Amino acid sequence: MRITLRTQGGIAHFPGLARGVTVDLDLLPAEAAAALADLVAKARLFDRDEPPAAPPAPDARTYELVVEDGERRRTLRVVEPLPPDLQDLVDRVGRLARSSRPVV
Amino acid sequence: MTPHRHSIFCILPPHLLEHVATNAKTPAQRHRALSTLATDSTHRAMRAVRAASFVSGAPKQPRLHAFEGKVRRTIWTARSERALPGAAVARTEGSKPTGDAAVDEAYDGLGATFDYYWHVHCRSSIDDEGMALDATVHFGREYDNAFWNGERMVFGDGDGELFNRFTACVDVIGHELSHGVIEDEAQLQYFNQSGALNESCADVFGTLVRQRLLNQAVDRADWLIGAGLFTSGVKGAALRSLKAPGTAYDDPALGKDPQPDHMSKYVHTLDDNGGVHINSGIPNRAFYLVATALGGHAWEKAGRIWYETLRDSRLRPNASFCRFAGRTVANAARLFGSNGDVEQAVRAAWETVGVSTK
Numbered sequence: 001m002r003i004t005l006r007t008q009g010g011i012a013h014f015p016g017l018a019r020g021v022t023v024d025l026d027l028l029p030a031e032a033a034a035a036l037a038d039l040v041a042k043a044r045l046f047d048r049d050e051p052p053a054a055p056p057a058p059d060a061r062t063y064e065l066v067v068e069d070g071e072r073r074r075t076l077r078v079v080e081p082l083p084p085d086l087q088d089l090v091d092r093v094g095r096l097a098r099s100s101r102p103v104v
Numbered sequence: 105m106t107p108h109r110h111s112i113f114c115i116l117p118p119h120l121l122e123h124v125a126t127n128a129k130t131p132a133q134r135h136r137a138l139s140t141l142a143t144d145s146t147h148r149a150m151r152a153v154r155a156a157s158f159v160s161g162a163p164k165q166p167r168l169h170a171f172e173g174k175v176r177r178t179i180w181t182a183r184s185e186r187a188l189p190g191a192a193v194a195r196t197e198g199s200k201p202t203g204d205a206a207v208d209e210a211y212d213g214l215g216a217t218f219d220y221y222w223h224v225h226c227r228s229s230i231d232d233e234g235m236a237l238d239a240t241v242h243f244g245r246e247y248d249n250a251f252w253n254g255e256r257m258v259f260g261d262g263d264g265e266l267f268n269r270f271t272a273c274v275d276v277i278g279h280e281l282s283h284g285v286i287e288d289e290a291q292l293q294y295f296n297q298s299g300a301l302n303e304s305c306a307d308v309f310g311t312l313v314r315q316r317l318l319n320q321a322v323d324r325a326d327w328l329i330g331a332g333l334f335t336s337g338v339k340g341a342a343l344r345s346l347k348a349p350g351t352a353y354d355d356p357a358l359g360k361d362p363q364p365d366h367m368s369k370y371v372h373t374l375d376d377n378g379g380v381h382i383n384s385g386i387p388n389r390a391f392y393l394v395a396t397a398l399g400g401h402a403w404e405k406a407g408r409i410w411y412e413t414l415r416d417s418r419l420r421p422n423a424s425f426c427r428f429a430g431r432t433v434a435n436a437a438r439l440f441g442s443n444g445d446v447e448q449a450v451r452a453a454w455e456t457v458g459v460s461t462k
Binding site: 009010011014015058060064081087095096098 | 246252306
């Protein structure tokens with residue numbers, strides 16, 4: 001399974017975060033992969049409805065989550081504030097991406 | 105924290121309160137129910153007028169006048185949770201510094217922003233009616249953002265790898281609270297050009313809050329938004345530069361500052377609500393050019409023109425750059441004389457960034 005997270009906006013728009021980060025569960029250590037798979041299952045990414053459109057709030061971040069599992073693929077666009085299950089998932093993917101960031 | 109024993113009354117419907125008032129067992133009970141009723145009917149009436157005034161397009165609502173010119177701050181801590189307003193009150197108006205940097209920076213930043221609007225534009229808080237300023241700090245874990253949610257400021261602590269705590273920059277606090285002011289006055293729609301104007305005005309007043317706090321003249325100011333927000337691991341000085349849009353950062357993780365400094369480089373995109381944080385570079389630079397052409401303190405003339413433009417009833421919520429620019433010229437003429445140096449400086453600035461004021 002692969003999860004891609006693209007982040008737009010917030011107090012600024014960062015092209016690097018909008019380009020997105022992809023986490024491949026097959027390439028993660030077993031423990032981290034299991035924890036992430038658990039969050040994906042809890043968030044029911046393949047089944048949940050797209051949230052209704054609302055007028056954008058200033059400086060709220062928009063997240064685009066793409067999850068791919070074999071033949072299945074789902075793209076979900078959500079705007080802050082996120083429900084807790086999605087927030088946990090976004091936080092985890094973001095943290096994994098940051099920890100694999102090249103040291104400058 | 106002040107005791108708050110009767111909060112249940114806030115969610116009871118009026119007919120139940122009347123019942124409590126009529127059948128109260130003690131005078132104290134009766135008094136509480138009656139005072140809740142009185143307050144609540146006032147607020148209900150105000151809400152009704154407010155709702156009606158939005159329909160009719162009337163610009164202002166009835167005022168309380170009770171707190172004009174007096175800042176009233178309450179800083180909450182969320183203790184790394186995501187519940188609002190937070191776990192506990194950390195600092196209230198007039199109390200001593202706590203030693204918690206996020207709490208004290210939020211308190212000071214709210215104060216600096218309130219002071220800016222009151223002393224420079226005679227504006228009493230976000231709504232010009234003395235609205236209390238509330239903030240929540242330590243919001244979430246490694247939370248990389250700050251925002252105004254229509255009622256309060258919310259600040260994350262940052263992840264520590266890319267971002268420091270979001271209270272660290274007073275111009276970021278001024279930026280966020282100015283979104284509240286813009287929503288109250290111009291209601292610039294938050295996408296495409298009107299959204300970029302919304303962002304630009306938040307940057308303009310955010311940086312003016314900081315320049316005034318530091319008593320900086322235009323040639324002493326750095327014209328950066330969010331200097332110090334990045335950790336030392338990030339290759340960049342700040343989030344944005346009004347002086348030189350597109351040069352604030354260039355980092356492997358964050359990418360390169362995408363802001364254009366001229367209409368010819370306007371970015372057409374579906375990202376970021378149509379590039380609201382991207383194309384704001386164009387009006388940002390126009391403001392910088394006006395302010396530096398006029399010299400002295402940017403808030404005295406350039407800031408006044410921009411503030412009066414935000415309050416201009418001829419500025420529509422879907423304003424384009426051209427329409428906004430035209431109103432700044434008209435306001436410069438109105439405030440400082442037709443065809444005078446100030447009006448000419450405003451015209452020249454927009455021309456330099458490729459925006460027509462005809």
